[in-house]
Amino acid sequence: MGGEAEKWVLMVTARTPTNIAVIKYWGKRDETLILPINDSISVTLDPSHLCTTTTVSVSPSFDQDRMWLNGKEISLQGGRFQSCLREIRARAQDVEDKKKGIKINKEDWQKLNLHIASYNNFPTAAGLASSAAGLACLVFSLAKLMNLKEDNSQLSAIARQGSGSACRSLYGGFVKWCMGKEENGSDSLAVQLADEKHWDELVIIIAVVSARQKETSSTSGMRDTVETSALIEHRAKEVVPKRITEMEGAIQNRDFATFARLACTDSNQFHAVCLDTYPPIFYMNDTSHRIISCVEKWNRAEETPQVAYTFDAGPNAVMIARNRKTAALLLQRLLYNFPPQSDTDLDSYIIGDKSILQDAGIKDMKDVEALTAPPEVKDKIPTQKSKGDVSYFICTRPGGGPVVLSDETHALLDPLTGLPK
Numbered sequence: 001m002g003g004e005a006e007k008w009v010l011m012v013t014a015r016t017p018t019n020i021a022v023i024k025y026w027g028k029r030d031e032t033l034i035l036p037i038n039d040s041i042s043v044t045l046d047p048s049h050l051c052t053t054t055t056v057s058v059s060p061s062f063d064q065d066r067m068w069l070n071g072k073e074i075s076l077q078g079g080r081f082q083s084c085l086r087e088i089r090a091r092a093q094d095v096e097d098k099k100k101g102i103k104i105n106k107e108d109w110q111k112l113n114l115h116i117a118s119y120n121n122f123p124t125a126a127g128l129a130s131s132a133a134g135l136a137c138l139v140f141s142l143a144k145l146m147n148l149k150e151d152n153s154q155l156s157a158i159a160r161q162g163s164g165s166a167c168r169s170l171y172g173g174f175v176k177w178c179m180g181k182e183e184n185g186s187d188s189l190a191v192q193l194a195d196e197k198h199w200d201e202l203v204i205i206i207a208v209v210s211a212r213q214k215e216t217s218s219t220s221g222m223r224d225t226v227e228t229s230a231l232i233e234h235r236a237k238e239v240v241p242k243r244i245t246e247m248e249g250a251i252q253n254r255d256f257a258t259f260a261r262l263a264c265t266d267s268n269q270f271h272a273v274c275l276d277t278y279p280p281i282f283y284m285n286d287t288s289h290r291i292i293s294c295v296e297k298w299n300r301a302e303e304t305p306q307v308a309y310t311f312d313a314g315p316n317a318v319m320i321a322r323n324r325k326t327a328a329l330l331l332q333r334l335l336y337n338f339p340p341q342s343d344t345d346l347d348s349y350i351i352g353d354k355s356i357l358q359d360a361g362i363k364d365m366k367d368v369e370a371l372t373a374p375p376e377v378k379d380k381i382p383t384q385k386s387k388g389d390v391s392y393f394i395c396t397r398p399g400g401g402p403v404v405l406s407d408e409t410h411a412l413l414d415p416l417t418g419l420p421k
């Protein structure tokens with residue numbers, strides 16, 4: 001270790017995306033190592049709209065490991081954080097910063113303490129995979145700070161021990177988490193099926209139905225499912241393996257009809273096993289159900305599916321439209337059926353890629369009111385209009401994987417003190 005009067009602070013800042021599973025992970029065969037009972041596949045969401053930014057820093061002046069999430073200090077004592085920190089420190093390499101005159105030998109990492117600050121640009125625990133992006137970012141940024149030799153797939157096996165779905169956030173585009181067979185979890189890791197450019201027509205619209213903290217955590221929910229559901233074994237052993245193969249093909253061939261059928265039926269089956277859990281778990285609410293029927297009616301009215309939907313452990317709907325034209329029509333239908341509480345704030349009601357609004361020819365809610373009821377809605381009255389049932393919509397697309405950012409513009413920690421800015 002070296003550096004002027006041991007006052008130095010060395011840091012790395014990185015950004016990591018969230019992901020949405022289109023073939024779901026639900027159920028563990030090992031709770032500590034976080035080993036799943038089936039493979040899963042996800043789409044990475046564009047980090048410019050949904051991401052975690054993390055700054056990790058090290059200094060001989062730090063007297064303990066500390067972490068701040070969205071500006072508030074949180075405990076690092078949990079087993080999952082500790083597993084990630086232990087696994088990363090065990091693989092740390094020598095680091096030298098000649099400009100600052102710092103040299104850290106790999107053995108030093110065991111003694112040095114870390115400061116970590118993380119920020120989500122979306123509500124934590126609102127069912128938008130904040131833990132996935134958060135844990136992936138923690139692992140990725142620490143791996144850069146400590147100069148790990150492991151590639152992203154090997155890093156995913158560490159992120160997995162923080163939160164299962166986090167392992168899929170180590171890549172952009174379309175990602176598969178292979179459940180693996182080894183007892184030590186060494187082969188339970190993420191691989192990229194295709195990058196985000198492979199299928200760049202897709203547009204993703206997320207209806208944030210509730211920004212409240214979710215009621216049953218994924219962790220305890222899936223534990224209860226494995227213990228009590230009679231359907232989960234059939235799902236993991238019989239249904240998912242076939243769907244994984246089919247979904248890989250659909251992604252490879254950009255076959256939207258198959259992609260949509262698999263994503264929707266897999267989401268529905270995941271919520272069915274939640275209902276088959278005792279006591280039952282309800283993640284979706286009335287608004288979620290109305291969104292499903294809106295999409296289903298539209299898909300059935302068309303020759304071929306236009307939109308896929310999927311729901312994680314919460315009521316938010318993630319809709320994937322086959323292209324921009326469809327996304328504009330989808331947004332029209334959504335705004336028509338789920339208008340904002342107040343008519344004037346369309347700008348804050350649609351966040352992310354607002355250009356979809358222009359494509360839809362909508363400047364304000366008057367344009368929406370002027371729309372005639374979508375044809376498939378007309379004869380199936382009542383499709384109640386419900387103001388305020390959706391908090392806001394996020395328009396986004398498939399996006400890239402983790403990146404290192406410049407500390408000068410993005411660091412969340414002060415370069416001199418290592419404390420939150």
Ligand code: DP6
Nearest residue numbers: 021024025163164165218219312313
């Ligand atoms: C419904 O990864 O949050 O989003 O591994 O216990 O941390 P832990 O669970 P978590 O579960 C995610 C479940 C899901 C489906 C998915 O992302 O595949």
